[in-house]
Amino acid sequence: MKEKSDLPQGTLDLLILKVVALGPVHGYAIAQRLQQVSRDVVQVPQGSLYPALHRLENRGLLAADWNETETGREAKFYKLTRKGRAQLETETASWERLAEAVGLIMKLSPEGAE
């Protein structure tokens, strides 16, 4: 199954790690948060969210617990492991470098190109 995300490759994992870094959170809330924060610009297909969560959990970047939500329902809450936090830091740094480099290229003047 290919992931039909419009996000650049690997970005979904980074976004999930970022959201989970704010505190233990369940899958639905992660979907909501991604939707809100990206102001509906980025489409995160919910179908690829759960496989991504399970993959990250399997790789030991996330840990999961069953807990009660504020409405008293049982849900699976994800939180960042130490390994996940380290991963988030390196990925954030490399993302920033990439974004900066892409930004610089985009700012090149048309004169310079001719």
Add this chain to the structure above:
Amino acid sequence: MDEQLEKELRFHLEQQTAELQAQGYGAGEARRLARIALGGPEQVKESCREARGTRWLEDFAQDFRYALRTLGQRPGFAAVVLLTLALGTGATTVMFTVVNGVLLKPLPYAQPSQLVTVQERTEKPNQYGYVWAFAYPNYLDCKREARTLASMAAWRYGGGTISGARGAEYVDGLQISSDSFSVLGISPLQGRGFLPEEDQLGGTPVMMISRGLWQRMFGGNPSAIGSVVQFEGKPYTLVGIAPENFQLGENVDVFTPLGQDESPGLRNRDRHPGINVVARLGEGISLEQARTELAVIGQQLAKQYPESNTGRSFVAEPLRPEVGDAGATLWLLLGAVSFVLLIACANVANLLLARAAAREREFAMRVALGASWNRLVRQCLTESGVLGLCGGAVGVLLAMAGVTEFVKFWPGDLPRAEEVHLDWRVLLFAVGISLLSGLIFGLAPALRLRRRDLERAVHTGARSVGPRSRRLHGSFVIGEIAIAVILLVSAGILGRTLLRLSSLSPGVDVQNVLVARVALSPSTMANPAGIRAAWKEILENAQQVPGVRSVATVDTVPMREGNNQVSYWTSADLPAPNELPLALATSVTPDYLQVMGIPLLKGRFFNEQDRLGNETVVVIDDVLAQKAFGGEDPVGRRLWIPDAGSPFSSGAASGAAGSDVARVVGVVGHVRYWGLAGDDQAQVRAQFYYPFAQVPDALLGRWSELTSIAVRTNAAPLSVLESLRGAVRGVTGDQVLYEVRTLEQLAAASLARQRFMMMVLGIFAALAMVLACIGIYGVLAYLTGQRVPEIGLRMALGASAQDVLRMVMRQSGIMILAGVGVGVAGGVVAARLLQSYVPGVRSIEPATFALMVGVLIAAALVASFVPARRASRVDPMSALRQE
């Protein structure tokens, strides 16, 4: 796991639905939108499982169920495959069970890896090699000095006559040191072992007996402990029962303390009877460390006792079970049986291959539906693995029955037979070979699945057999035939050997001769005159028994275990001891030639005048005559017998240097002493006889222990046995016959190994041939079945039934010939192997090869004739319509 996933996704959907409802959607609409947003629940779950890496397990379970289901759908196919595999794995498991029990299992003692045997070693080799029997005083010194050895124990053979309420009986026995049990780490079944103070001269006479003798004599009653038993004419107090895993000797019934043995030689460092020594390494001590220390002790003793111990040292080797030459036979048979398994695998591979061709469209469909190539191969392998395991399970059941039969069938006693049973190692092995064979035969159809071919198959729905697959089938058949040829040729060679050997004359007239060892009454053993009188009386009484024609004594009987190798020379100018030729020396009484039916070729045999005091005489056989004297007449010539092993003069006992001289008075025919099979290849074949009456007094006691009587009878020899037993019983009534054999039995037993190998290999070969024929039949039936439209077309174009028959037969002929070619090459190698492992096997005999290959070709042609004829009867019209 799956439940949690389900719950997590449900939670998501419910939350989403609730929120959408809050936004104003109807309940149904909200649920629908939520589902669309999440995507197909099964796909999401599938992706999650894949992300977790648990998918293969679920696939496996699915494939497993599918495999069972498809097998169930075709019970006939499943039965053939399972039976073939069960036979293959069953036979292999039987052989492995035996190999495991006899050769691989550690000894049944605590921490067997710490146990070592210790032997004396000489610097200069004698005719028996570097290893030297251990002297009891040396053992005591080593035991006292060695720090690397936690404990040390010694034993030596000490059988004798035990008398109880049921009369006298000769039993095998061991003299053991007091710590034998503790060294091995075992404890007596009942009572106690020997105390250190009982293991020395003058100790209280105590004995232990085996569980078997305890049952025989006392019915297994524990109150037997403490009772007094007569052994070798002396009263012994029974103190304990030995456990069954005390396995220092075979079938030993009586144990006495070694230290109590009063025989004078035992305490010599030189000219001693020899003992066996076993030791346990200290905790954390390596074999190397122990060897180093033993070498140092050896040097010290050599300094202390230069006369006897110069050049002597001690070596330790890991203690291994005594299995004689059973190892080579067993490995050979395990190799042979794995060939049968290979044929079984090839057959099943062929069947699966044919079925895979039939399932090509199923596979093509799966590929079209998105199954990956890996996935299909995995499915194929799962199916064959299931087949393999099921076949293996049936095979283990067959093996359980087969093992006991095999052990019973083994000629003589299989060493460590009590260890041979199914255990976890065997089960592990069975599971291993089942899976392995599943892999082997499953790989062929799996590898056949090439994506491109499958895609084409979807388009064409093709039923034709590609040349590649025909080649694959063909090579399996060739392999099967080759293996069958190897096994058939091996069995044939053994059969020929057996025929040839059975027709050989052993050099004695084996009919109507009985031989038995005699245990003289312990009371007569006190002085040489008594011993001589006892033997004279035995011969005279035996002669009176009705049905007895003649009787003689003999120490080493042809074709029976035991021999006495003595070096000789034809002048007084002796070469170095290890360059002296050896001959088999046998002491007999004058009637020996008549009893055995050995022809006298020259001169005379012994008479009553050949006794101590008169000239020492020998009679040699024609082999020795030829070797020692070439073409010259040996009668009247002399043989010099170096002192060390001489059975003639009392010099042997006193240790005087020099050699004995004996006059050759006659030449007799050669006797195949080493048995019908072994004699030609034996190292020492030359023989000489010397008169029992000229054995010096000093050796007489020892010689009497070894001497048997040989009786020629008028009728079946065993019919006189009871009256013979009565006649030799003696005045005290405790002289007994034991190890009673007829010469015919000994001659048959000397071929038992060959006969056994031939039978077992014959069974394997027959199995292989049947399997190979089934294979040829199956493949041809399949291939011609696939070619029906083609054949129909040919016939429509004018080919006759004869042409079609010829065409199919040619196809099978090519496979058969190729297989035979490979098989004959393999057969030559197998023949060499047999030659080096089985005595009596001659080099390659073309006639045997031709015969066995002929049998196989005939069988293979018959097997291919059936499908060929069916093909020739194809109705062209209906065949073409099929297209």
